[in-house]
Structure formats: structure tokens, C-alpha cells
Amino acid sequence: VMSDYHLRCELRGHDEDVRGVLACDIGIATSSRDKTAKIWSEESASSYSPTTTLVGHTDYVGPIVYVPPGLVEALPAGVLVTGSRDSSLKVWDTASGRCIASCGGHAYQVTSAALLPDGGVVSASLDKTLKVWRLADGTCVDTLEGHEGPVLSVAVSPDGDIVSGSGDTTVRVWRGGKCAATLRGHTDTVRALAVLPGLGFVSGSHDLTLRVWDMQGNTIAELLGHTAIIFAVATLPGQNLIASG
Template sequence: MDMETDLRKYQLSHELRGHEDDARGICVCGNAGIATSSRDKTVRYWVCHPTDKRKYELSKILPGHSSFVGPLAWIPPNEVLSEGAIVSGGMDTMVFVWNLSNGEKVHSLSGHQLQVTGVVLDDEDIVSSSVDCTLRRWRRCKVVESWEAHKSAIQAIIKLPSGELVTGSTDTTLKLWKGRTCLHTFAGHSDTVRGLANMHGLGILSASHDGSIRLWALTGEVLMEMVGHASIVYSVDSHVSGLIVSGGEDCSAKIWKDGVCVQSIEHPGCVWDVKFLENGDIVTACSDGVVRIWTSHQERIADPVDLDSYVSKLSEYKLSRKRVGGLKLEDLPGLDTLQIPGNSDGQTKIIREGDNGVAYAWNLREQKWDKVTFSFILLFFQQIFPCLFYH
């Protein structure tokens, strides 16, 4: 990646279409391809188009999970797996290993009690994290270690180049692990730590429900805090150039340089995951089911027709967001309504915050309005507008 790349704006390069529900996870498989996961219960594997290097085409569909699929990891080709393999974790508590040469499931790893939220390779082992608060180490398809790593749900796990593992949790902390020994606990986020990434030569990046991204030194010092997302940040990644990308609930992927947001890429839905390709291009997974590649290189930018089509889709989405069910955003009360006490514990009201409708619940004991989590909001709307949700 040349020195000028980070000064140029990223634009749409290509769309990977095929998932039938939210695109949730991305795994860059070296230069061989890209694996993606979805709420549609599948993993899909995409390879470079033979003639148009901007594009990827679908190579394999890997069905087998019984609920939505999240984290992914890549096993490079070896003597047993000539084209490598994909490891996937799901809401169904399972970890699967897929042979990329034929698309078949070769291993099923069963043991977690709740959703699998992370999978990483540690030499020849697979280490998985879960909402059940445990880490499990799998060797030749058997559990060789399992331990409670946090007191609350573990949401992410990565392996550092130096060999340690890092976990992020609903308990708002990160933990640094050497084997089963916790070397350090990183405290500072005020809400769930949802995404993690290695920052080349500097430390650990964390993305949080508190809307911020932090860069931590391995000693625990906060080197940088990046604030710019309007709500939950789900994912973060870095590139050797020093650029950082993050994706969140506010329907944007944001690009950061030296702690400053230099570009915000709008999406027609929540951005669940973001990853850099080696060449500096960015891959995003969106709740509209589409995986998109963004580039700052002129020769890889999409055709004008495709660019115009994306702008139109974005405009349609923004118009649709102006109404939530039968509610018009401009008709919702503002923040000042939170000065009026509620009538009963758990009473819910939706207020207008910028371009969003945000739910609050009355906390009778503390006599204050608490902002409600996204999952509660979803449940709230499912109860009021069941026709909007498909099962």
C-alpha cells in the first residue's frame, strides 16, 4: 500500500450478493478468498474473479448451522486440507470446520452451552469463546481445556502475533491470556467490549457498546480513544499502513488515522463486521445481507452504474428510516421528556435523538430513565409491530 492511499477517499469497489439475511462475519483467507457468515445460517466462500480483479465470485455455500452464524477463522492449506478450511461458530452453540476443497463439514465441535462468539487458531488448536463465559481449547476435535474466563458473556477473542490471547466481555473489560493465566485485565470501557483487533506494533484495539474504540498498550495503558460513532461499535480492524476501520449500529464504517475519523462510509443497514484486505481495501458486512468491498485505488472503483445504484439504495434506506413502524421520527418527543418521572417500573418510552428513535425504561428504584439495549428495543418493536419481523 503506497503512502498516498490513506489520503484518498474510499469508494465502492464490488458487492458480494448471495446471503439471504444479515451478513454477520468476515474472514480474509490470505489472498485465496473471503469467507462470510450470515443470519441465514450459512457460511459462504468467495474467490477472486478470473478476469476482473475488482470482483469476487461465489465458490462455496456451507450450510449446516441451525441458527445464525457469527465468527469465522481460516486454516491455511496443509497436508490434510489441500485448499485449507474455515472454522465457524454459531448461535446454535456449535463450532464447525469446513473443508474448502469440497465444501464438506469435517468436524463438529460440541460443548459450549450458549452462543459461540469467537474462534481463533492457536498453532494447531482451535480456541473458541462463548456467551457461556468460557473459553474452550480444541485439539484434534476434542476439548483439552475449558475455563471460565469472565464472569459475564465473552463477546470476542483474538490471538496476538506474540502468542497471547485477548478476550472482550460484557463485563466491560478485556483480558490478556497466556494459556489459562490472565496476565492483565484492561478496564476503562463503560459498556460491553464487542470487537477486538491487533494494532500492528502498538497493541490491542477494542470496539465497545459505549460507542468508542480504544487502543491499548499491552501494559494496560490507553494510547488512544476514538469517539465518533453514534451508537454501538460492533467491530474494528487495522492495516499495516496505520489506518483503522470500525463498523457499528449507526449504519456506518468509519476510517481513522492517528485517532481522527477521516471518512465515514454510510451503509443501508447496521455494519456488523469490518476487515482490511492486504492491499488496503476494506470489506464490510451489512444487515441488508450484502458484503461490500471498498477501495481507495482508482483502478478498482466500481463502474458508474453500480455507484449510482448504491447511492439510490442508500437514499431509499434513509427515507425508510424516517418511519419506524407507524411512528414518524419528527412526531417523537425530545430529550426534555426524560425530565418527567415515569409511572411504573419498566415503563418504556421512545424519544428522538438526532435521526434515531431511542427507547428508555423507567428505573423506579433509582428514579431515572435508563437507555434500553438494542435487543430490548427489538423485542419492544416485535411486540408492537409483529408484522415488521419475519421468522
């Protein structure tokens, strides 16, 4: 019921528009066109303040990934990973704001990133590739090639399958470093992806539709109703609920 929701507080501190928002165990993380990311902590029921500003990217920052403590042995306290139009990803100590590692290898903007079950991160780029990174030292351990257009979205299933969406209108499923399936159905850029645990995943497109797929690449449903490009999609764990915008 809409009346149950109200504005609790506003977070102000970035100098330009905000490109990403992530709620996680350490608070709220945001990224911006001002080339920084910020970590915000709750001060009161109606106030958050920026406790750490992450400075180091040379162009605007978009994707944010949180790696929780204990997932990577070499990074026991956990880290935040950011991707940028400067073509790099950076790994940050969340307490000090220090850059632990810089992941360089993409030729163009990093558009999306997602956490892998083993604590690595996979990134998508306008250079038509995805890359898998070891965060402790910023090493690229695999490059996934096959898309014929910029890769704009990436998601990871609970068992580690990588799903990517591209300007070539396809969705690809990657397993063991190889393309296991190329899914066709959208007629324009695939902009957004989200996993539906136990079922498959959902894709959102510039063609104004969403598609629900199983992990074998079969279309379960096509969702109609939007009258403009779909930029974002999210799912609620434990429920077959999809939100799109």
C-alpha cells in the same frame, strides 16, 4: 481520497442477512443468518460467484476463521472454521465443502473466534467462557473462565496471547491458559478487539469509545468521536491505523 473508491461488484446468494465477511487466500468467505457460509471466487474484474456452500449449522453463522495450508500438519490443505448461534464451531474442507470436524462444548452462541499461532482456534461465547480447539478432531483442549458476562470478542497477539472482551465491561489477557491481566476502563460492553502488532491492541465498546492498550494492560490512548455503539474495529498491519464502526 474517497473518489478513488467505487463499487466493484455485489455478491448475492445468501437468503438472509450476512453476519460475517473474510477475505483470504481462497477468495471471499461469508456467513449468514440463513445458517450457511459461502466461499466466493473471482470470475472477472466485476464478478464473484459462490463456489462452495457450507451447510451443517442449525442456526445462524457468524465468526469465520481461515487456517492456511501447512499450518496444521493433519490439515495440509487448510480449512475454514465457522462459529454459530447453535453453540458449535465447524471445520470445513474448502474444496469439497465437507465438514471435517464439529467442535461442541459451548453452552450458548459462539460470538467470536480467532486463529492461534499453532493452528488452533480460540472461540468466545455468550456462556462467559473461551475455548481453545484442536481442529483435526474438534477436541477442546482448554477452557478459559473468569469473565462475569458474555464474551463477545476475541483476538490473538503474534506471540499467542489471547485477548477477550466481555459484557462485564472488562478486557482480559490470557497467557498459558491463565488470566494474566484484567483490564478496566470501559464502562459498558466490550464488543470488538483488534491487535496492533508491536504495540498492543485496541478495544471498541458500547460506551462509544475505543481504547488502545499495551500488552501489559496499560491504556495508551482513549479515542473519542463515535455517537453510538462501536460494533467493529480493525487495524492495518505495518501501520498504526485503526478503523472503527
